[in-house]
Amino acid sequence: xxxxxxxxxxxxxxxVAGLGSQIQGMQYVFGVALPYLAILVxxxxxxxxxxxxAKSPVPFPIQTTCGQAASLDFIKxxxxxxxxxxxxxxxxxxxxxxxxRSLFRNTKSEIHEGPQLTYESSKWLWVFSLMFHYSFLLxxxxxxxxxxxxxxxxxxxxxxxxxxxxxxxPNAYITDATxxxxxxxxxxxxxxNRHVKYISLINDFFPLVLIFGIACTGILMRYFLRTDxxxxxxxxxxxxxVTFSPVIxxxxxxxxxxxxxLVSTLLIYFPFSKLMHMGGVFLSPTRNLKxxxxxxRHINPWNPDIKPHSYAGYEDEFREFMVDAGIPVEKExxxxxx
Amino acid sequence: MAVPKLEQLxxxxxxxxxxxxxxxxxxxxxxxPVVFKEGNFAYPAKKEKVEYLNSQKGLHFxxxxxxxxxxxxWKLPENWKEIILAGLKERLExxxxxxxxxxxxxxxxxxxxxxxxxxxxxxxxNMPVLRAELLRSVYRNDFTLAGKIMGxxxxxxxxxxxxxxxxxxxxxxxxxxxxCSVFCPYGIDTAEVTMMIRELLHLVGVGINWILEPASNSNxxxxxxxxxxxxxxxxxxxxADDIENLTGIRVNHSFxxxxxxxxxxxxxxxxxxxxxLYTAMGYLLLFEAIxxxxxxxxxxxxxxxxxxxxNNELMKKLNAKMYAEAKRLGVKYIIxxxxxxxxxxxxxxxxxxxxxxxxxxxxxxxxxxTRFTNAASTKMVHISEFTADLIKHGKIKLDxxxxxxxxxxxxxxxxxxxxxxxxxxxxxxxxxxxxxxEMPENTIREQTFCCGSGTGLNTDEIxxxxxxxxxxxxxxxxxxxxxxxxxxxxxVCAIDRATLTSLMNYWNPDVRVCGVSELVxxxxxxxxxxxxxxxxxxxxML
Ligand code: HEM
Ligand code: SF4
Ligand code: SF4
Numbered sequence: 001x002x003x004x005x006x007x008x009x010x011x012x013x014x015x016v017a018g019l020g021s022q023i024q025g026m027q028y029v030f031g032v033a034l035p036y037l038a039i040l041v042x043x044x045x046x047x048x049x050x051x052x053x054a055k056s057p058v059p060f061p062i063q064t065t066c067g068q069a070a071s072l073d074f075i076k077x078x079x080x081x082x083x084x085x086x087x088x089x090x091x092x093x094x095x096x097x098x099x100x101r102s103l104f105r106n107t108k109s110e111i112h113e114g115p116q117l118t119y120e121s122s123k124w125l126w127v128f129s130l131m132f133h134y135s136f137l138l139x140x141x142x143x144x145x146x147x148x149x150x151x152x153x154x155x156x157x158x159x160x161x162x163x164x165x166x167x168x169x170p171n172a173y174i175t176d177a178t179x180x181x182x183x184x185x186x187x188x189x190x191x192x193n194r195h196v197k198y199i200s201l202i203n204d205f206f207p208l209v210l211i212f213g214i215a216c217t218g219i220l221m222r223y224f225l226r227t228d229x230x231x232x233x234x235x236x237x238x239x240x241x242v243t244f245s246p247v248i249x250x251x252x253x254x255x256x257x258x259x260x261x262l263v264s265t266l267l268i269y270f271p272f273s274k275l276m277h278m279g280g281v282f283l284s285p286t287r288n289l290k291x292x293x294x295x296x297r298h299i300n301p302w303n304p305d306i307k308p309h310s311y312a313g314y315e316d317e318f319r320e321f322m323v324d325a326g327i328p329v330e331k332e333x334x335x336x337x338x
Numbered sequence: 339m340a341v342p343k344l345e346q347l348x349x350x351x352x353x354x355x356x357x358x359x360x361x362x363x364x365x366x367x368x369x370x371p372v373v374f375k376e377g378n379f380a381y382p383a384k385k386e387k388v389e390y391l392n393s394q395k396g397l398h399f400x401x402x403x404x405x406x407x408x409x410x411x412w413k414l415p416e417n418w419k420e421i422i423l424a425g426l427k428e429r430l431e432x433x434x435x436x437x438x439x440x441x442x443x444x445x446x447x448x449x450x451x452x453x454x455x456x457x458x459x460x461x462x463x464n465m466p467v468l469r470a471e472l473l474r475s476v477y478r479n480d481f482t483l484a485g486k487i488m489g490x491x492x493x494x495x496x497x498x499x500x501x502x503x504x505x506x507x508x509x510x511x512x513x514x515x516x517x518c519s520v521f522c523p524y525g526i527d528t529a530e531v532t533m534m535i536r537e538l539l540h541l542v543g544v545g546i547n548w549i550l551e552p553a554s555n556s557n558x559x560x561x562x563x564x565x566x567x568x569x570x571x572x573x574x575x576x577x578a579d580d581i582e583n584l585t586g587i588r589v590n591h592s593f594x595x596x597x598x599x600x601x602x603x604x605x606x607x608x609x610x611x612x613x614x615l616y617t618a619m620g621y622l623l624l625f626e627a628i629x630x631x632x633x634x635x636x637x638x639x640x641x642x643x644x645x646x647x648x649n650n651e652l653m654k655k656l657n658a659k660m661y662a663e664a665k666r667l668g669v670k671y672i673i674x675x676x677x678x679x680x681x682x683x684x685x686x687x688x689x690x691x692x693x694x695x696x697x698x699x700x701x702x703x704x705x706x707x708t709r710f711t712n713a714a715s716t717k718m719v720h721i722s723e724f725t726a727d728l729i730k731h732g733k734i735k736l737d738x739x740x741x742x743x744x745x746x747x748x749x750x751x752x753x754x755x756x757x758x759x760x761x762x763x764x765x766x767x768x769x770x771x772x773x774x775x776e777m778p779e780n781t782i783r784e785q786t787f788c789c790g791s792g793t794g795l796n797t798d799e800i801x802x803x804x805x806x807x808x809x810x811x812x813x814x815x816x817x818x819x820x821x822x823x824x825x826x827x828x829x830v831c832a833i834d835r836a837t838l839t840s841l842m843n844y845w846n847p848d849v850r851v852c853g854v855s856e857l858v859x860x861x862x863x864x865x866x867x868x869x870x871x872x873x874x875x876x877x878x879m880l
Contacts, residue, residue, distance in 0.1 A: 052437070053434060055431075056433060056436075057433075058435065059690070060690055061690065062527065062686060064519045064756055065757060065759035068762045069712070069758060069761075070712055071712050071759075072708070072726060096523070096525075102525065105521055106448050106521060107780055109451040111351060111352050113352055115352050116813065117810050125446060125447075193447065195462075196446070198468075199465065201493040203484075203493055272483055274441070277523075281525075291759055293690070294684075294689065294714070295711060297689045297693050299690065302432060303691065304654065305396070306397075306654045307395065308657075309394065310662075311663065314558075314559075318568075322636070324568060325567065326571075327567055327571060327594050327636060328593075328595065
């Protein structure tokens, strides 16, 4: 149901862009106005969200320690999993962000007759998540050639690497295949894995389907509908967009407008969605704090003024017992009048 | 409610979701209401306990009343919904963690089967991600644009009494163990979400007695058990007598003594009940062996802090006694006994809440000269750090053969492992005092499984739930019991000593539970002792 709905929405988006862009004058809306709007919403929204997060303080040092802490000199600290200095934290964060280290730990639990519980290493989610994100990243970088004129020299290396398997002409990119595979896996587990199926929301299916749509239209454009699109006109529009002098060429096909419209939708959707995990992961207090909370005092800006139940109050209540038991007191018992 | 027979429960956990917890997944989780019945909830806090706490300066525990989760009407305040939503808004502004955790979850499910409550009950709402969604759905509805516009389509739902009841059920089926947070790609810590939900529930007078009664005891008498000063002293004195009978050593201990070098604080459970008593005997013997100049306190006679399971204000108030007492007595630093949640508070909260402790000195062991720079600011050292250092410097004499009746394994308590990084110090000690083996890899260190009854859930009325939640831990112990002949489960946590004992009695009756310091006490060789052959260590009946 939820995924069907996501497909439906994406199909509607495709139809809107496909038909809309054929109406005289609408090319400007789809090719120029919407992309500008999308960039604005994305950038503004993204910054807004990060600022909102940053506005709330981190009152307590709640690092999750995943290894031995720095303690006695003969006990070996696990610097990556239990960082004690800023550079160790940076190393931990880089590993989280670049290699998805926490996801790498993943296990699959099973309960067998007995009962007997087993935990097997399970790396598929990690593999396909990495595949998805790196494909996505490389595709974005590759797209820069459209906007930059002349394309920077390192662009050629990436394209060379990505196209190394030389399939067909034009060269097929590995990332085009891997992103589709990864999406199919991520989507598939949402309808097959019983845990993930039960927790998935439309919010989880929609971005996957949308990105799937973007990738498919891109691939169609590049490999199959070559004759319908004029790459030079697209490049002119793209360069025009970044130099604020966009020109709409006549021969830009509908498929391009569909692709661009889906991308614009993704950009607009981004700041309001879970895709913000991209920014949030940097700010997560369980990962980005040092585990030195006993050595250096962490400050809570709203630390409330609360005093303990006082010793004086305690002694007043129990003084007689204390004196009887020979426990030292601050104030002796009043001398009894004879 | 009677706990099911072992065979019955053993089948039931394999077969999946249990009615005991109130849910079977046939419909979307939002459409499944919770059902409370005897056995699946911990009893609500007694009216007078709530009233007492509410009367204390700096605390807010409104709406004291008699009520039962089984009744339809929970006697919430008229404007309960505004209170909850305003409380949520306030907490979003106070805790970045809450905001980030509400916004960033991608529902990848990596955390789903990491929770011992989920493994033991099969209830989908015990998957950490879904536990957090219980709050997140309300957050979406009232605090996000997408939720406001799209409602349920975007995973949002309105705050209702039904939702509140669901919060109560599932925030008290989470032991805030943080295992989920280890596996989440963004470090989302469902324990933090549970803490927030519990704080919110207290705003409308929903809390459990097993937490609020010890907390109010602790405030008044200094400890959870409600031991008054003379009783506390008597209990420790009894232990000293037992030690003398067993070893011929008369230990020198004192209470509320000004000018001592060290203040020693441990959970009061250690001086109250087996098997913690033997751990306390271990402390007494150790300090005697090295001639430490230290004192106990009856005012700060509780290491544990049930405020952690309640709200940050109560946590602060209870914790504040430690520094207040250290200052009054004029000690140089504090040593803390074996306890899990206690050490979460000491390591991650105490200095922030009640520091700076500039009237104390950076702890230096007067026996070895070691400066504990890792505690330079809190001035509080863990007994395992302290002991490991003594062993390293050869300052105590240990005879491993005195533990030859023991084949141990080691349970990492959740908090020392995942909120402190204390893992190898206890292991170092064990290496020197006993023959021991590790449990399987995915059940120890940062991946350790909770005892299943932490955060104030070790109350008898939910015994079936506790035995289910403790199953992953018990099962790993069973593995080393069957394969390696383990007969003792050692740990550094007072709550564990109580809860694991029930857990072992149920799942692995041949395995006993002890504190690491008990094993140290067993092995200690002290000048002048007249120790006979103690075939059960400090537990030997004479
Ligand atoms: C930095 C650390 C990051 C981690 C650990 C991470 C992890 C994940 C994971 C586990 C998923 C869920 C896959 C699923 O649906 O089951 C996901 C989805 C996604 N992430 Fe990331 N991500 C990171 C950064 C980023 C960045 C920088 C972007 C930039 C665009 C991004 C964009 C996406 C998108 C578009 C999806 C797929 C949509 C979806 O599944 O709903 N992520 N990420
Ligand atoms: S592991 Fe983290 S991101 Fe994934 S579902 Fe659990 S809480 Fe959400
Ligand atoms: S903190 Fe522990 S008990 Fe709570 S949801 Fe996470 S794994 Fe489960």
